[in-house]
Amino acid sequence: MTSKTMLGTGFGVALFAALAGTAFADDTPKLTELSPNGADACFGRVYEAAHLKAHPHQKVARIFFYYGPDPVSHPNEESSPASDTSYNSFMATTVRGAQAPEWVGGWCNKESGDGTTGAIHCSMDCDRTMASLKVDDKGRLIVFDVQPDLYLDAGAEDELGAAEYDKQVLGSEDDGFRLDPMPAATCKAEFARIDPIDPALGPPLRERLKPDQAFCYGRDYDAAHLGSHPGQVTQSIRVFRGPIELASFANGDVASWPDGADVTISVTTRQKSGKVTQTYFCQGEGDQWRCAASAKMSDFSCDIAQKEIFLRRGANGTMMLANPNSSLPIVDLCSKVAEGDTRSDDKVFRLTPMPQSACAP
Structure with a gap:
């Protein structure tokens, strides 16, 4: 029994949730020798x-x-x-x-x-x-x-x-x-x-973040951090769902949440003074959200659906974001620079909850 690595195809995959203390719900014949009353x-x-x-x-x-x-x-x-x-x-x-x-x-x-x-x-x-x-x-x-x-x-x-x-x-x-x-x-x-x-992880993101709930997570890196991470391009990062993202899911299937959820990522880099944003289309996969870049905001010449980031619950209410394949909008997603694995310190981010105003356009 193995699990995927954080930066390969995602943060890791779990099987389905344990249904503690329940008897069987399927229609297969029960082994009464093992369980005369049908319980675990x-x-x-x-x-x-x-x-x-x-x-x-x-x-x-x-x-x-x-x-x-x-x-x-x-x-x-x-x-x-x-x-x-x-x-x-x-x-x-x-x-x-x-x-x-x-x-x-x-x-x-x-x-x-x-x-x-x-x-x-x-x-x-x-x-x-x-x-x-x-x-x-x-x-x-x-x-x-x-x-x-x-x-x-x-x-x-x-x-x-x-x-x-x-x-x-x-x-x-x-x-x-x-x-x-x-x-x-x-x-x-x-x-x-x-x-x-790890009890510090708390409930999954799909339970912590509701389909009709706006959220904002982010981090601003100070000079000391950037000085000790010379390969990091990202100076500021936000992950959020606001009115636009909520509206896009208004007719979505709540029962399959977070499948079909849009999230937007905004990044400010050392080289650029303004923000660069990109929308991602997410689905639940194991213990993570697997989010593919969406063409809703831009007319890309390449198949940006292959550009993915991964979201996972972090300890004590944080959110982890993995960028294993140059999928953050720190470069043109169709450029040669964006091909292949991220070759810098811009791979994993630990983000904290922020006021919705911190993610305003």
Whole structure:
């Protein structure tokens, strides 16, 4: 499970939001062996040192299995899940010496054609197997048929080489795990160790900034900052939605917010005395707004829809703006200078809320 980098295709992508404490809402047959009442189910085990000493070929020191909605992902900027919500099962294991778990998600169903009888098999994307399951007479979950290369891509052995492959795969005794039933909150706490949420970030931008709400974020850089960042062209920057932007969304689909939202960016550079502005057309993507330059304000000769910036919530009410591909109006967006990655300090900006008057044209 990987995420995009801040300055590659954006700030990073989360999956869909965890629906804490809820039962399943889809129409797939329920695994009553795991969850007799249809609620989320958790099983886990933390192995003692004595057990691990007696099983030197077992790498897994902690293992948790969760039957329920996604327990990993953060609330994101999309109004509805972008990922496959049919995943109903998740497994996290922590090997000896590791600080955080690795995890996989997939589908667990009965092996019969109608999904109501037979053994429980858990599959993942690309026709791979996560594990098989059964519940013993004491209610413990037996997890078996665990593949050693569970967390590796297909063809990893050839790519990594034998020595590195053996180091990364699970051990020869990492199978036949016997897990105890636990409260659902225990599994959620375990999965939260994978990618902890920073409470300072607060709610997503789509919740913080409403469709009919004007806003203004910006920053003015002083001489000391600019002196220590000689590659930064931007002297002042504003990101805002005002009357024009609000009017353009007046008939928009509020349920899909922020898809279709216009934002305007105004920049003053060291070389220019006046402001240069550009409108961007945004959509939610993971935990960011992905905003493409719009031709509404100017008649461009190039396809400026390929010029993008990314907005993301910052800590303590701030907004982060990423400019990975020379997409800010600090140069002509169609010029040769604007092609390729930004080669200066004008890549990431931390913006603070400002009065609407600070973003007035």
